[in-house]
Amino acid sequence: MEATPTLPALHYLNNGYGLKSWLLTKDHKRIAILYLISISVFFFLGGLMALLIRLELATPEADLLSSDTYNKAFTLHGVIMVFFFLIPSIPATLGNFFIPMMVGAKDLAFPRINLLSWYIYLVGGIFTFYALAAGGVDTGWTFYTPYSAAVSNTHVIATALGVFIAGFSSILTGLNFVVTIHRMRAPGMTWFRLPLFVWAHYATSLIQILGTPVIAITMLMVFVERAFGFGIFDPARGGDPVLFQHLFWFYSHPAVYIMILPALGVMSELIAAFSRKKVFGYSFVAFSSLAIAVFSFIVWAHHMFVAGISVYSAMVFSFLSFSVAIPSAVKVFNWTATLYKASISFETPMLYAYGFMGLFTFGGLTGLILATLGTDVHLHDTYFVVAHFHYIMVGGAIMGYLGGLHYWWPKMVGRMYNEFLSRIAAILVFVGFNLTFFPQFVLGYLGMPRRYHMYPPEFQVLNVLSSAGASVLGLGYVLPLLYLLYSLKKGAVAGPNPWGAAGLEWRTSSPPPTENFPITPRVTTEAYEFEPQMAPEFKLV
Amino acid sequence: MEQQKEASTLGMWTFLLTEILFFGGLFMAYMLYRIWYHDAFAAASRTLDLRWGGLNTVVLIASSLTMALGVRSAQLNRRKPLLLWLLATVVLGSVFLGVKVIEYSDKFEHHHVPGPNFVWESHEAAPAGEHQLGGGGPVTEPGRAASESAGHAPAASNPQFQQWTQIYFSLYFTMTGLHALHMIVGIVLMSVIAWMAWMGRFDDHYYTPVEMSGLYWHFVDIVWIYLFPLLYLIDRS
Numbered sequence: 001m002e003a004t005p006t007l008p009a010l011h012y013l014n015n016g017y018g019l020k021s022w023l024l025t026k027d028h029k030r031i032a033i034l035y036l037i038s039i040s041v042f043f044f045l046g047g048l049m050a051l052l053i054r055l056e057l058a059t060p061e062a063d064l065l066s067s068d069t070y071n072k073a074f075t076l077h078g079v080i081m082v083f084f085f086l087i088p089s090i091p092a093t094l095g096n097f098f099i100p101m102m103v104g105a106k107d108l109a110f111p112r113i114n115l116l117s118w119y120i121y122l123v124g125g126i127f128t129f130y131a132l133a134a135g136g137v138d139t140g141w142t143f144y145t146p147y148s149a150a151v152s153n154t155h156v157i158a159t160a161l162g163v164f165i166a167g168f169s170s171i172l173t174g175l176n177f178v179v180t181i182h183r184m185r186a187p188g189m190t191w192f193r194l195p196l197f198v199w200a201h202y203a204t205s206l207i208q209i210l211g212t213p214v215i216a217i218t219m220l221m222v223f224v225e226r227a228f229g230f231g232i233f234d235p236a237r238g239g240d241p242v243l244f245q246h247l248f249w250f251y252s253h254p255a256v257y258i259m260i261l262p263a264l265g266v267m268s269e270l271i272a273a274f275s276r277k278k279v280f281g282y283s284f285v286a287f288s289s290l291a292i293a294v295f296s297f298i299v300w301a302h303h304m305f306v307a308g309i310s311v312y313s314a315m316v317f318s319f320l321s322f323s324v325a326i327p328s329a330v331k332v333f334n335w336t337a338t339l340y341k342a343s344i345s346f347e348t349p350m351l352y353a354y355g356f357m358g359l360f361t362f363g364g365l366t367g368l369i370l371a372t373l374g375t376d377v378h379l380h381d382t383y384f385v386v387a388h389f390h391y392i393m394v395g396g397a398i399m400g401y402l403g404g405l406h407y408w409w410p411k412m413v414g415r416m417y418n419e420f421l422s423r424i425a426a427i428l429v430f431v432g433f434n435l436t437f438f439p440q441f442v443l444g445y446l447g448m449p450r451r452y453h454m455y456p457p458e459f460q461v462l463n464v465l466s467s468a469g470a471s472v473l474g475l476g477y478v479l480p481l482l483y484l485l486y487s488l489k490k491g492a493v494a495g496p497n498p499w500g501a502a503g504l505e506w507r508t509s510s511p512p513p514t515e516n517f518p519i520t521p522r523v524t525t526e527a528y529e530f531e532p533q534m535a536p537e538f539k540l541v
Numbered sequence: 542m543e544q545q546k547e548a549s550t551l552g553m554w555t556f557l558l559t560e561i562l563f564f565g566g567l568f569m570a571y572m573l574y575r576i577w578y579h580d581a582f583a584a585a586s587r588t589l590d591l592r593w594g595g596l597n598t599v600v601l602i603a604s605s606l607t608m609a610l611g612v613r614s615a616q617l618n619r620r621k622p623l624l625l626w627l628l629a630t631v632v633l634g635s636v637f638l639g640v641k642v643i644e645y646s647d648k649f650e651h652h653h654v655p656g657p658n659f660v661w662e663s664h665e666a667a668p669a670g671e672h673q674l675g676g677g678g679p680v681t682e683p684g685r686a687a688s689e690s691a692g693h694a695p696a697a698s699n700p701q702f703q704q705w706t707q708i709y710f711s712l713y714f715t716m717t718g719l720h721a722l723h724m725i726v727g728i729v730l731m732s733v734i735a736w737m738a739w740m741g742r743f744d745d746h747y748y749t750p751v752e753m754s755g756l757y758w759h760f761v762d763i764v765w766i767y768l769f770p771l772l773y774l775i776d777r778s
Contacts, residue, residue, distance in 0.1 A: 109548040175555050183548045213559045217566035221715065229656030230711035231704065232570060238704040243573055247566050 005495025007414050008509035015514050026111035027514055032097035033412070034118050035088060040481070042084040042125065047477065049077035054436075054470040060457045070453035071138035072154065076128075078141025083163050084125055086397055087170055087255060090262035091177070091208075092121075094404045095201045097412060099177055101505040101512065102195050104186025104521040109179040117172035124166030131158040140451065142252070145233035145244040149225040157226055164219040167212045170258070174208030177201050186504070188523035195503055195527050196272075196285050200265025203289035207254045207261075207296060215251035218244065242307055249300035257296040260360075260392055261289060263400025264331055267356055270403055271335045273501035274350040275342030278528040281334045288327035295324045305376045314373055321371035328364050332357060347499070348419060351426040352403030356396060359433065363391025366441065381451075384444025387437045395433055402429065402480065409484060410498045414511040415491030421483045428476030435469025502528050546749050553753045557760050560723075564764055567719070571712050571771060574705075581705030583776040585661075585713075588653065590644065594773040597640050598765065604633035605762045612755045615748035620738065623751070627735040630758065634728045641721055648710070655711040661703040713772055720768060723761045730754050 012029045015021075022030060052073045056064045065073060096114065100107050108114050131137050137159040139148040148156050181194070181202050222244070224230045231237035233244045272279050279285055301309055301317040335357060344350070366388040369375050379385060406426075410416050439462040444450075448459050455463065497506040508517050575582045611626030652660035734754050737743065743751055 110552060113552075171559050175552055175559070178555055179548050179552045182551055183544060209555055209559050210562055213561075213563035214566045217563050220719070221566070221570070224711070224715055230715065231655055231707050232711050232715070238578065238701055238708055240573065240577075243570060247569065 005493050007493055008511070008513065010513060011414065011509060011511040012514045013413070013511050024115075026107070026115055028096050028100050028108050028111065028114055029412075029512065029514075029516075031114050031118055032093050035092040035096060035121070038118075038122065038125065039085050039088055039093065042080050043089075043477075044481075046077050046080035046085055047474065049073045049080065051470065051474060053077060054467040056453050057455070057463050058467040060455050060460050060463075062454050065453060067453060068138065069136075071140075071451070072136030074451060075137050075140050075159075076132055079128060079137070079159060079163065081393075082141055082255070082259075083166050084121075084128065086259040086393060087166075088121060088173070089259070089397065089401050090266060090404060091201060091204055091258075092117075092169075092173055094266065094401070094408060095177065095197075095204075095262060096173070098408060098505050099180060099198055099201055100184065101508070101516050102198050102503060103181060103184055104189050104504050104517065104523060105180065105184035106515050106517075108176045109184055110176050113172050114176055117169040117176070120172070121166055121169035124162045124164075124169065127158050127162030127165060131155040131162065134158065142248060143219070143222060144248075145222065145225070145241045146235060146239075149222050150234050150236070157223060160219045160222050160226075164216050164223070167216045167219075170208050171212045174205035174212075177205040178209065181205075186521050186523055189504075190523075192283065192286070193523055193525070193527055194286075196268035196279060196282070196289075197262075197265040199286040200261045200268070200289045203293035204258050204261040204265075206290075206293050207258050210297070211251040211254040211258070214247060215255075218247040218251070221247075242304070242309070245304050245307055246301070249303045250297070253300040253303065254293075254296040256389070256392065257292055259397045260400075261292060263356070263397045263404075264289065264292075266400045266404035266407070267331075267335065267353055269501075269503070270349050270353040270407055271338050272528045273407065273499050273503075274347060274353070275339050275344045276500070276530045277338055277342040278526070278530075279334065280337035280340075281330075282527065284330055285334050288330040291327035292324065295320070295327065299324060302371055302376075305373060306380050318371055318373050318376075322368060325364060325368060328360075332361055348417075348422040348426050349403045349407035349499075351423060351430075352399050352406065355426065355430040355433075356399040356403060359391050359395025359399060359430075363388060363395055366391065379444060381449055382444035383440040383448045383450055386450050387440035387444060390437045390440075395437070399429070399433075402426075405480075405484075407499070408505075409487070410494030411505060411510045411512070413488055413491075414494055414509075415487050416494050416498065417480075417487040417491055418483045421479060425476050425479040425483075428472055428479065430476075432469050432472030432474070432476050436466050436473050437469070439463070439465045439469075500530075502530050549749050549753055553756050557756065560760060564716075564719070567712065567716050568767070568771075571716065574708050574712065575771075578705035578708065579776070581702050582709045584702075585653075585706040585709035586772060586775070587777060588651070589713075589773050590647070591773055591777070593640050593644050594769055597637050598769050600633050600637050600640070601762050601765050604630050604637070605759055607633060608755050608758045612748070612752055615738075615743050615751045616745055618745035620741065620743075623743065624735060624738045627731055627738060627751075631728055631731045631735065634724055634731065638721060638724055638728075641717065648714075653710050655707045655714065659703075659707050659710070661706045716768055716772070720761065720764055723764070727754075727758050727761050730757065 012027055022034065025031060025034075052065065053070070056062070056070055056073075062070070096108070134155050137152070137154045137156055139152050139154070139156055139159075143156070143160060143163075148160075181198060185194075221232050225232050225234065225239075231239050233239045233241050235241055268279050268285055299317060299321045301313060302321040305314050305318070366384070370379060370385060370388055406417070406422060443459055443462050443466075446459070448455055494510050496508065496510050498510075499506075504517075504521055504523070505512075507521065607626045607629040611623055611630060614620075614623040614626055648654050652658055731754060734750055737750065
């Protein structure tokens with residue numbers, strides 16, 4: 001029998017306790033924890049807004065919120081969830097923590113820039129908090145002109161600056177990852193031995209580097225237009241609001257892949273670890289990440305089919321949007337093939353992985369319906385769109401994030417969480433999610449437009465279902481917060497490799513020492529080389 | 542050490558890539574409006590003083606030269622020339638900004654700063670623009686294909702002409718302003734590097750910060766090399 005694992009004597013968490021040892025840390029693992037705490041705050045704030053929205057929509061009349069307050073609630077929900085939770089979610093926490101460990105490095109290439117990115121993120125967050133406290137903003141997270149630049153009398157400037165600033169933290173994270181993956185790999189860690197999580201983050205970083213500056217400049221143009229009265233997008237002064245939409249979606253469509261690609265990377269790790277098998281078609285999965293990153297930049301106008309763009313460009317963008325389905329499907333098929341004849345176990349992270357595969361596929365297929373020109377005219381700006389992107393963003397990105405968090409939590413803190421509670425939470429999230437968003441597909445198809453806080457009484461049943469689902473989903477999100485915090489002190493000690501997973505990060509103690517590995521690792525095998533495992537009864541000795 | 546240098550170089554080039562896309566959004570907007578409101582843009586660009594713009598171009602190219610010579614001095618471990626070339630770069634950068642201040646204040650005097658006080662006198666359109674047809678841009682519905690509503694009013698007397706020149710100046714100020722901000726950052730950076738050189742932090746083994754700031758400086762220079770013809774030169778006659 002193996003001895004009961006104990007916590008290592010010295011690790012990154014007990015290496016200094018003062019506030020200064022955290023706020024001035026250059027350790028990528030501590031910065032990941034700082035990010036984890038701050039994005040969780042934003043997540044629950046954004047979730048609160050979502051709860052307000054669903055509460056209001058439980059009845060057809062406007063009874064809880066006024067129209068103005070409702071507009072502010074969905075705007076803040078969008079801004080906070082997109083820019084302050086989803087975009088940093090996996091890269092800044094799990095990516096930050098594990099990319100250096102997976103490539104066998106002591107830290108990211110630029111530790112100080114990593115810390116700087118967290119501070120920049122906080123400054124952006126403070127601007128957004130200010131906008132919220134000062135009375136909110138009502139443009140929607142899309143900031144469409146001319147409303148945002150010339151009409152709205154809410155706090156657009158503070159919010160736009162918040163997004164502008166937070167963008168730089170995203171750029172710096174991406175830049176750090178690219179350089180780390182290029183230059184910091186351990187001896188023997190070739191490109192095709194990298195875990196697929198790293199490949200997915202490489203693709204994500206490319207989008208962050210190439211896309212984010214464009215939203216930054218767009219926000220800056222809205223800012224000068226609003227603050228100094230410059231005319232760039234205002235049609236009353238000869239400006240073109242459609243230009244704004246082009247620039248906005250040139251970033252914001254790829255941004256969707258900033259959110260989902262890391263989750264796809266987490267998925268490859270989970271599937272491999274809990275089926276104890278190499279990911280089928282490693283190089284296809286790796287390159288499909290890059291393909292998604294490339295395609296993501298040439299499909300943006302599918303958000304604008306009814307904005308008056310030419311029919312021919314709409315056709316081209318429709319066709320290109322379909323082609324994104326190919327690399328996405330490659331991944332799903334390869335995961336399925338990995339599961340084939342594998343020794344699968346059903347721990348909590350794997351439950352999230354299964355949930356992810358179903359929801360991501362469903363969300364992706366409904367995306368094809370929206371990419372079709374004819375159907376999009378009918379479905380544009382309805383709840384169908386809302387349901388579609390929540391299937392990808394919540395059903396995909398957040399499921400991936402939670403799955404990854406549960407998978408690597410023992411490595412991050414050295415202790416296990418309560419397995420029973422975590423399975424319950426995973427099931428609650430899955431059920432609550434479907435109950436919330438599936439009725440919205442039907443609502444959208446029936447013609448309920450998004451962003452309205454009143455609706456005809458015949459839509460009430462579906463809306464009540466959706467609101468009920470939201471409360472289940474909320475419960476599913478609060479539960480992990482509780483048992484994960486509880487596990488920090490009381491959880492069973494995990495040991496270096498509780499899942500029997502492959503990968504460098506499992507070859508060091510949990511929690512890892514500040515320098516990650518006692519000696520620089522030398523890599524001699526492909527990714528996901530599992531040691532042959534015999535059933536316990538056949539074990540020798 | 543070698544690995545660090547390689548990492549810094551790759552990081553810097555990646556950063557410059559983001560900078561290209563950062564300015565790229567503005568260039569995109571400029572291109573679109575220039576095609577739509579060609580005559581207004583041409584007329585507005587004629588109000589810029591070619592002498593100041595030309596002088597600044599020369600100053601910036603010279604500053605790139607001094608910067609390159611600075612990096613070379615660092616490579617050859619010549620501390621004093623390094624310091625002098627860095628200071629020369631700072632001085633030339635400041636000259637550029639000084640000229641920019643003169644140009645901006647000229648815009649203020651002529652009410653060419655976009656916003657409520659913006660004024661465009663019709664006689665400001667130089668002869669070439671006077672007899673041409675109005676800009677091909679949309680008159681009532683921007684965003685539609687430009688050809689649909691090609692204006693047929695004489696350029697300067699079209700009431701929208703003033704609006705279109707205002708777009709030109711909006712972009713002029715945003716683009717040159719953003720460039721000037723980068724110049725200010727660059728000058729601060731150069732001063733810090735010069736101070737570090739003064740303290741003897743660099744030798745022929747370690748001069749990565751000098752080289753990286755040099756890359757940044759050349760980038761800012763190149764942005765101007767594109768801004769100058771776009772804003773000052775094209776269709777001027």
